[in-house]
Amino acid sequence: MLDPVTPAGRLGLAALRRDPRHAVVALDYDGTLAPIVSRPEEAVPQVGTVEVLTALAGRVGRIALVTGRPADVVVALAGLAPVPGLVVLGQYGVQRWQAGSLAEQPPAPGLAEARRALPSLLDEPGVQVEDKGLSLVVHTRQADDPVGALARLHPVLSALAARTGLQLTPGRLVLELRPRGYDKGRALRTLVDGSSAVLFAGDDLGDLAAFDTVDALREEGTEGLLVCSDSEEAPEALRSRADLVVPGPPGVVQLLNDLAGEL
Ligand SMILES: [Mg+2]
Numbered sequence: 597m598l599d600p601v602t603p604a605g606r607l608g609l610a611a612l613r614r615d616p617r618h619a620v621v622a623l624d625y626d627g628t629l630a631p632i633v634s635r636p637e638e639a640v641p642q643v644g645t646v647e648v649l650t651a652l653a654g655r656v657g658r659i660a661l662v663t664g665r666p667a668d669v670v671v672a673l674a675g676l677a678p679v680p681g682l683v684v685l686g687q688y689g690v691q692r693w694q695a696g697s698l699a700e701q702p703p704a705p706g707l708a709e710a711r712r713a714l715p716s717l718l719d720e721p722g723v724q725v726e727d728k729g730l731s732l733v734v735h736t737r738q739a740d741d742p743v744g745a746l747a748r749l750h751p752v753l754s755a756l757a758a759r760t761g762l763q764l765t766p767g768r769l770v771l772e773l774r775p776r777g778y779d780k781g782r783a784l785r786t787l788v789d790g791s792s793a794v795l796f797a798g799d800d801l802g803d804l805a806a807f808d809t810v811d812a813l814r815e816e817g818t819e820g821l822l823v824c825s826d827s828e829e830a831p832e833a834l835r836s837r838a839d840l841v842v843p844g845p846p847g848v849v850q851l852l853n854d855l856a857g858e859l
Contacts, residue, residue: 597842597854600821604814605839608821611793612656616859618792619656622784622806623848625663625670627799628825631845632768634737636665636726641674642845644853651856653680660685660787662780664765664772664802666728667693688802689783690730690775703730704775706760713760714773717752720745731762731774742769767800768829781805788813795855797823797848801831807838823851 600606612619623629630639653659660683663670667686671677671693676684684693691700710732714725722739725732734753736745746769753771757764765772780798784806788794794813796806810820824830824838825848835841842851 597847597851598840598858600839601841602839604819605821608793608795608819608839611819612795612821612855613858615792616656618790620658620660620787620791620794621652621656621852621855622658622660622662622787622794622796624780624798624800624803624806624825625661625665625674627768627827627830627845628797628803628848629661629845630674632827632829636735637673639673642849644849645845646675646679648849648852648856649676649679649682652852652859653682655856655859657791658683658787662689662783662787662796662806664688664731664733664767664774664780666730667691668698683787685780685783685786687728687730688774688778688780689786690778692786700730701775704762706762707732707773707775710756710760710762710773713756717756718749720748723749731772733770733772735770737769746771765802767802779805781807781809784809785813788818791818793819793821795821795823797825797851798834799825799827799830799844800834803834804831804837807834823848 629645630641633639662685667684724735736742739745754764762773763776814820822839824835824841826841
């Protein structure tokens with residue numbers, strides 16, 4: 597499993613093995629540590645997730661989750677509170693959870709208006725809104741034609757985002773209205789400070805920003821290892837940039853177990 601296909605990935609893994617105490621291991625949640633399910637509140641982690649994160653926590657400098665979901669929701673859902681030193685950056689870095697306490701930015705000014713306007717714009721059966729408090733997510737997975745519904749809603753929600761000063765971010769059968777200026781790349785950067793290496797694993801378009809940050813860190817002298825949690829829905833843009841492609845959350849947990857066993 598620990599066999600990067602790129603020279604840069606091999607450098608990243610070597611740096612991680614050489615100096616794990618100064619390495620960062622940062623992971624997306626949905627689709628990476630938990631299988632994608634129709635109802636997000638049922639996205640329980642892959643078996644062995646808590647155990648392997650705990651094992652890694654004692655071996656690497658920083659273990660973190662970087663997720664689009666509310667940080668406290670993921671911690672509760674996945675039972676992550678006991679993982680020593682774990683940091684969870686939620687809602688693309690708008691929130692930071694650590695040792696049981698949650699810090700977050702105030703809501704974006706246009707969010708209340710977007711929340712009011714949204715219901716009247718969604719007229720297809722099965723299209724659902726998830727209110728994350730600091731962002732709004734439109735899900736089309738339950739619509740009769742999920743891909744078509746997503747395509748029809750994109751321009752409508754783009755216009756709403758422009759009007760309310762929010763950013764529209766697409767994902768796996770979702771469109772998210774969220775504060776501008778936050779993404780997983782910026783979030784990941786807050787975890788890195790003189791680090792020897794950074795491992796980042798993700799499965800979706802929102803993870804590309806973190807891939808960009810790892811590429812930038814490489815230029816600055818911190819090695820990186822980019823992992824794609826693969827599935828039929830995984831974007832080619834992510835898969836093609838990864839140093840390692842593993843089969844979904846079971847593959848990610850196996851990879852982390854292999855790594856923990858070596859460090
Ligand atoms: Mg994901």
